[in-house]
Amino acid sequence: MFAVVVVSIVTLVHISVSKIVAEQSRAQQQSHSPAMQLIIQQLMQPLHISQTLAKAKELKDLMLNPVENEEQIFVTLKRLNQEFSLNFFIASEISRVQYDSEGKKIELNEGKVDWYFRYKSQPENAMADIGQWQNPQFYIDLKIYDDEDNFLGVFGVGKSLNAFTQVFNEYKKTYGYDFIFVDQNKDITLTSDPELLIKGVTFKNLADLPWFQNLNPEQQQASLNNLLLQINGQEALIAELNIQPFDWTLYIITPLQSRQTEISRGFIISVVTLLAVIFGLFLLIYNLLYYFKKDIQKIKQIDILTELPNRSNITLKFEELMYEKQSMSLVLIDLDNFKPINETHGRKAGDIVLRQVAQMLQTDIRETDILGRWGGEEFILLMPNTGPHEAVELCQELCNKLGAMTITTGTTSIQITGSFGVSFTASPRTMSEVISAADDALFSAKRDGRNMVRMQLIDSD
Template sequence: MNIFRTLHRSIVVLFIIVVVSIVTLVHISISNIVAEQSRAQQQSHSPALQLIVEELMKPLHISQTLVKARELHDLMGATTIDETQIFSTLKRMHNEFNLNFFIASENSRTQYNSDGSKIALIEGEVDWYFRYKAQPTDAMADIGQWQNPQFYIDLKVYDEQHKFLGVFGVGKGLKGFTEVFNDYKKTYGYDFIFVDQNNDITLTSNPELQIQGVTFKNMRDLPWFADLPTEQQQSLNNLLVPVEGVESLIAELNIQPFDWTLYLITPLQSRQTDISRGFIISIVTLLAIIFGLFLLIYNLLYYFKKDIQKIKQIDILTEIPNRSNVTLKFEELMYEKQSVSLVLIDLDNFTPINETHGRKAGDIVLRQVAHMLNNEIRENDILGRWGGGEFIILMPDTGPHEAAELCQKLCNKLAAMTITTGTTSIQITGSFGISFTAISRGMSEVISAADDALFAAKRDGRNVVRMQLIES
């Protein structure tokens, strides 16, 4: 199943439901006399609603899904940080989602950005990291990079022992927010103000209230807000207040994932007050519906995470599953409580082939060996490339002695192959190491036993099958 195609169709269906909801809510909230006028006003809000969904909700559920990926945890949890792999992963994410990503590593105290830059996380110089690290919350929305302001969603990353590994984040330039919101205000006359838990204005359609340098404007800086009684400042929902001399209705919506509040400010004509009030209630209800729908999509993505992780996890050279894919399949077998024999295959004297005949010849050898193994294994067996000249096979519901018999046939088949690389014929053999588990274990433990068996096979002259069972 193509998960993204299915998700796309689901979103289309959800938006059809939203459109139907818009029409229904508008019809209920206004009289028949002004129905056509109100529907036109409702449609004028579509660009703003689409912007909120695209610019806030989409980065949110993308980051919340990616932060659970094993690849990310492995990169950030490594004792020695592989900067090349980190930058490669961030660049791939940037190309796939058209967002800016970063990893702030606790191990290296360095922030790696998808544009290839990195920043040393020095206490006293990089305030946001240490301030966020000390907070109890695991997710935060923030504004950063004052020369080119970015809207960030920051998520803490922990390993399986709940050790703090650092912060994974997604960012998007504020230019798109400010330009579209400002155009929206000029066209339709409505103002948007997003504020954080400190009442600092983070996003707005009013250019005069946008971030200046490193300073946020605050709601208390607005004369109409400062003039309100203290109890009304706590909740502005459905309040009629004079804003710059114009009577306006304010709708309030809590954006819970960011701990932000959205104020939708609607200027009213005296004869349109009732119409606009019903209209704003409809919009707020619609925003709540959209927010709920995207939470639903996030939960679906969580359950489909394993399917998503499988995408593009094919070894390009051999066109069989790569290490990450095989690791995921092993975890699935453990989750399903299946016994499994794990086989490591190392091509004997593979490095000299590259040195003698060239890397192109080595690639041909790998492809033909992979093709042969893939044709010879059983339907339920899982073949993957483990790295270099190593392959791995998972044999579900197969005891170690049965696996040894199957591997001996593969070993003989491999030794009988003659691989032609242009004008050169190459004979190749392989050493096989087998381990087995009948209970749920970590893959590292099973791999370790298979490595010991593989070492024994090489020690015994190569081109043989050896088995190492895990001690109870």
């Protein structure tokens, strides 16, 4: 009987504790989910946007000639502001002027604009910071260099600290938890406590907080993760997470009732550990996608009608081949007398012609060749490691097959031919230079009667 009672009590206690822990774990998971969402949406998303835009050739071209491109710089920054609902700016090393998406210009005078010269002298190429004291902003700043690794200036994205306030307040109101972001100097950059927000041009520091001052020197220098302490007369558990891309630290301060301390400590540690693992996996996946796939959105740049890479995608592939220093023949293919097809048979018939021509070309080119739609009735073909004469021979075969095609659009049969313009580069060049030569060759093919292949080599410097 005693054994049965003992087993029953142990079983009841086990079930009760399991239910309590399960309920507390569920509540903890619900309370920490917004914190993870905050990190991803409010911090990581602007970082991803800024890193992606900083690689754009358009941005570097604007920064190479800031004075001449001033109007276009403001147009571009305003467009980015409208598209992403973030503030953007360019700080030019050449003109020593900062341009922002609100249309303002600030002279970058040493001694007056401290952040620019301080950041310029630092070895890091990316930095998170708080600036613009009248209306404090959270900034992500990226250094921009030209193809010769010359410093062009800084491209940045900013978000008003007021935009974080509502998220912070809702989180604290719902769950009662506080969190504090500090930089490498332990200055408080973001927080759910309004009393700790930046005042004027002065940061509050973690060392200013009473509970931190009550720690012994060894604890102040060590990690605070899983530390149980007294804050405002209540016990609280601190979770510490490193925000690696910014070299910031996030402290999640969880208040605990005294009677729940022992039980809560176990499941909070478990949840915080899970949060850290999820956050670590997120950063790992993010970096893998960033470094090995460059930008996933670039892969999705497909022409809807022909399902071929579009102009932007082809441009990126061209730049990748040039970066790899591969020789390449570039071919422009223009369908002859295409406009009368649309006028006579309608645009639907014209679309069918474009799709079937794209399918034929895609089927007959080599595996290493890259076919795309350049625009309208014009296609583009990149032929890596292919000399100009070999390219002419291969294009002549494509030209013959195209001329032999009969395309059926419902009850109508259409014959189509194409003109081919071939150019070649053995060393890295700009796409506009290679395209210009191919366009000249295409013009020659059109002028000489169409339905033929012509080649135009680039004049050597």
